[in-house]
Amino acid sequence: MSQTVFITGANRGIGLAIAKRFHDAGDVVVAFSRSGDAPFATQVITCDVSSLKSIKEATEAAVTQFGAPDVVIANAGITEDGLFMRMSDDALESVITTNLLGALRFSQQVVGSMLKQKRGSILFVGSVVGLLGSAGQVNYAASKSGLVGAARSLAREVGSRGIRVNVIAPGFVETDMTANLTEDQRNKILSSIPLARYASPEEIAETVFFLSSDNARYITGAVIPVDGGLGMGH
Numbered sequence: 001m002s003q004t005v006f007i008t009g010a011n012r013g014i015g016l017a018i019a020k021r022f023h024d025a026g027d028v029v030v031a032f033s034r035s036g037d038a039p040f041a042t043q044v045i046t047c048d049v050s051s052l053k054s055i056k057e058a059t060e061a062a063v064t065q066f067g068a069p070d071v072v073i074a075n076a077g078i079t080e081d082g083l084f085m086r087m088s089d090d091a092l093e094s095v096i097t098t099n100l101l102g103a104l105r106f107s108q109q110v111v112g113s114m115l116k117q118k119r120g121s122i123l124f125v126g127s128v129v130g131l132l133g134s135a136g137q138v139n140y141a142a143s144k145s146g147l148v149g150a151a152r153s154l155a156r157e158v159g160s161r162g163i164r165v166n167v168i169a170p171g172f173v174e175t176d177m178t179a180n181l182t183e184d185q186r187n188k189i190l191s192s193i194p195l196a197r198y199a200s201p202e203e204i205a206e207t208v209f210f211l212s213s214d215n216a217r218y219i220t221g222a223v224i225p226v227d228g229g230l231g232m233g234h
């Protein structure tokens with residue numbers, strides 16, 4: 001049976017691969033995009049997840065047109081790295097607002113519509129960094145670990161209504177987000193990954209697809225690493 005999937009940031013990177021995976025499975029993919037087209041979407045709706053107003057308008061339009069989603073994937077995210085002592089307040093605020101508040105506000109706007117269906121999956125795209133920490137990424141790590149507590153709390157609130165809430169924690173993935181690392185940084189990272197390579201966006205998408213499917217129907221409140229072993233134990 002075809003599912004209705006709401007996903008943020010589906011125009012490039014991991015979100016693009018996730019949208020393609022659901023599109024290939026015949027699902028209705030509603031992409032919430034800040035800029036650009038989302039080629040695998042049934043419909044693209046403009047949405048800036050750093051703005052509550054934009055999230056409200058976009059989700060309202062989507063639910064009116066497509067009904068309640070079966071699958072919600074809060075994927076949009078940014079980095080703005082720097083050592084904490086020198087990090088600007090703008091860098092702190094924008095990363096927390098986009099990655100943490102954006103995901104929470106987006107899911108809050110649609111979860112009510114999902115209750116009646118008595119089934120559904122909400123997935124936050126976290127990061128290995130959320131639990132492992134990373135020098136130069138205090139803001140990013142805080143935003144991603146915040147998603148873990150939020151997912152586990154929401155999982156407790158809506159579990160009895162058949163809605164599952166999980167976090168996927170990718171390691172390093174070949175996207176624009178990691179494209180600017182220097183050769184030196186890249187080699188250092190590679191030496192700490194047991195599988196000695198980055199993930200492809202498609203490898204993350206495959207796990208997202210599984211977690212959102214009925215095959216994962218007994219998984220909720222979980223943090224699922226897809227990180228080549230980088231965060232082992234975290």
Ligand code: NDP
Nearest residue numbers: 009013014034035048049050076077127170172173175177
């Ligand atoms: P990219 O930089 O390739 O893509 C980021 C996506 O998020 C884009 O679609 C971008 O839209 C969207 N986005 C950013 N800010 C906003 C906003 N305010 N409103 C709406 N959309 C926004 O990153 P990735 O694909 O690599 O990252 C996707 C997710 O995966 C993020 O949450 C990231 O933290 C997480 N992740 C990535 C890892 C990696 O190694 N790449 C590792 C672990 C987690 P636009 O094109 O308009 O900028």
